[in-house]
Amino acid sequence: MREVVTVQVGGFANFIGSHFWNFQDELLGLAGDPDTESALSNHGLNMDVLYRTGETPEGVLTYTPRLLSVNYRGSLGSMSSYGTLYNQNPELLSPVATWKGDISTQRSQPYERNLFLRSLYEEEQKQSVSIDSKRQANSQDETQDKDIVDCLENGVQYWTDFSKVHYHPQSLYELNGLWADEEKFNNYGMGKDVFAESFQGEEMAERLRFFIEECDHVQGIQYVVDDSGGFSSVAVDFLQNIADEYTNTPVLLYTVRSPDSFMNPRNKKRNISQDLHNSVSFAKLSSFCKLIVPVGLPFLGGSKASMHLRVNDEKPYHCSAVYAAALHSLSLPFRMDLLGPTSSSISNSGALDFNSLLQMLSGDARQNMVAILDATLPAPTIEEPAVESFLSKLQPLTPEISEDMEDVHSVESLVIHGALGPGERRASVSKIQQAIDAAYEQSSFRPRFCHLSAARCPLPIPLPFPSIFSANVGNRGQLLSSPGSNSSSKGSLDVHSIPMAARLRSSSAVLPFLSNRLENLRKFGVQRGALGGELLKNWGFEKEELEDMSESLASMVKALDPYTDVSSDSD
Known part of the structure; x- marks a missing residue:
């Protein structure tokens, strides 16, 4: 067994994670189901890579994500920090023995479960029903599902509002004394000491240790962090702890941002603070991982990536679903069953360890x-x-890159799953491989190296997935030439699965992203008399550390473009 442990830090990271684990839960529910499509019921994925088996104190067997989620205090909505399986409640604070005065207790009203969560709870309480009552229940369920979709579209406040997954008591960690207020927690300096306060760092490390030490052979850590504010510095401290304790365990780091985090501040001081945050956050985070992948567009809804989608950028519930789908696709090679030679009967090919x-x-x-x-x-x-056009449909979800740059030294890892062929049948793995080989042969540009992972299993669309598909998307994800008169957005009641393709590429097209961060760090932080010098000092940075970060960013730029001038301007 080669397990993967997942860490989610920050608000938007947990929104993405909620959708990600919903996909996994849907696959688990469809596995072996004779009434579902064979590509979904026999997906050929080893779910033990991401999940762990356990047992409650009452002896009930459990199967939960190998996950550590970190977020604000009060960010779990109606869910307990102990999850829903183990029926534990945090102990009430006992009176201090040395205090002789009056004691007053203040409690806020608990956040009520929405219709979706109530329906999950009621479903789990049902035991056995007669055939007649089942038929009646099916009719009622269809009506209730529509109500649930409407409820989620208009009422999601927390990432737990649409989570259909059971979590282990060690998985959900709320930071003490840090309540959900993004306006005040919007820069690197705000989270600088959070990890070290009140033994919180030790508690987080202990929870991660719980998941890692029970692994037979952990292949890596999938780390997702909302780096738009103070959680980036929390993540840096945690990553440094991981690097010290698990020296040989690779970390794949996704730094994620929602569209609202890109809103330009109205004053110059806030602009400088945001630019410095972006530079410092990236420089520090990248120093503690094997690979960093920036994810999140300023305007996802209006981007080329949303050609067949109707994404509302103001809803994290919408945007996070798109990014979660991509992360799900990229995770497939880590848990593909290792099978024999390629044939039309196998479910996947191109397994790749972390x-x-x-x-x-x-x-x-x-x-x-x-x-x-x-x-x-x-x-x-x-x-x-028209197979060549398949590659051209891949659109960047990484911001600030050059979309027209062709890098002959680029390296790519491409994942395609659930692809449809002629007649809207699932394409075999061998057909996918042949088609992509042909596409690169026909293309005017070819990367130096490309690894292809292919699977027949599409992306399942669970009930709490948002209604973001345009009218021309069919129930199996096929693109309809005649979508009909209904122009409203489609969701899980209309679209049951979709074919997906996602790619990670190492390319000089990321140069604008790197150059912007290097330039801003030097201009506002390193140069003599820099406008952001005092701000960075308040964040805890000395001149030597800033110069080291500047040199690190410069070496990244130089490695991708040896002819660029990245000499220091600090003098």
């Missing part, structure tokens, strides 16, 4: 440790002679 992927993308002569994420959902049909 370390091999990271070495492939970050271990070349240029030492590029920043990868670009591209995706297309739903993926177009694979059919001749």
Whole structure:
């Protein structure tokens, strides 16, 4: 067994994680189901890579994500920090023995479960029903599902509001004394000492240790952090702890941001603070991982990646679903069953362990440790002679990159699953491989190296998935030529699965992203008389550390473009 442990830090990271684990839960529910599509019921994925088996004190067997989630106090909504399986409640604070005065207790009203969560609870309480009552229940369920979809579209406040997954008591960690207030927790300095306060760092490390030490052979840590504010510095301290304790365990780091985090401040001081945060956050985070993947567009809803989607950028519930779908696709090679020679009957091909992927993308002569994420959902049909256009449909989900740059030294890892062929049938693994080989042969540009992972299993669309598909998307993710008169957005009641393609690439197209961070750090933080010098000092940075970060960013830029001038301007 080669397990993967997942860490989610911050608000938007946990929104993405909620959708990610919903996909996994849906796959578990469909596995072996004779009434579902064979590509979903026999997906050929080893779910033990991401999940752990356990047992409650009452002897009930459990199967929960190997996950540590970190967030604000009060960010779990109606869910207990102990999860829902083990029926534990935090102990009430006992009176202090030395205090002789009056004691008053203040309690806020608990956040009530929404219709979706209530329906999950009621479903689990049902034991056995007669055939007649089942038929009646099915009719009622259809009506209730529509109400649930409407409820989620208009009422999601917390990431737990749409989570259909049971979590282990060690998984959900709320930071003490840090209540949900993004306006005050919007820069690197705000989270600088959170990890060390009140033994919180030790508690987080102990929880991660619980999941790692029970693994037979952990292949890596999938780490997702909302780096738009103070959680980036919390993540840096935690990553440093991980690097010290698990020296040989590779970390794949996704730094994620919602569209609202890109809103430009109205005053110059806030602009400088945001630019410095972006530079410092990236420089520090990248120093503690094998590979860093920036994810999150300023305007996802209006981007090329949303060609067949209707994403409301103001709803994290919408945006996080798109990014979670891409992260799900990229995780498939880590848990594909290792099978024999390729044939039309096998479910997947191109299994890749964690370390091999990271070495492939970050271990070349240029030492590029920043990868670009591209995706297309739903993926177009694979059919001749237009197969070349399949690759052109992959659109970046990484911001601030050059979309027209062709890098002959680029390295790519491409994942395609659930692809449809002629006649809207699932394409076999061998057909996918042949089609992509042909696409690269026909293309005017070819990367130096590309690894392809292919699977027949599409992305399942669970009930709490948002209604973000356009009218031309069919129930199996096919693109309809005649979508009909209904122009409203479609969701899980209309679309049951979609074909997906996602790609990580190491390319010089990421140069604008890196150069912007280097330039801003030097201009506002390193140069003599820099406008942000005092701010960075308040964040706890000395001049020597800032210069080291500047040199680190400069070496990344130089590695991708040896002819660029990145000499220091600090004098």
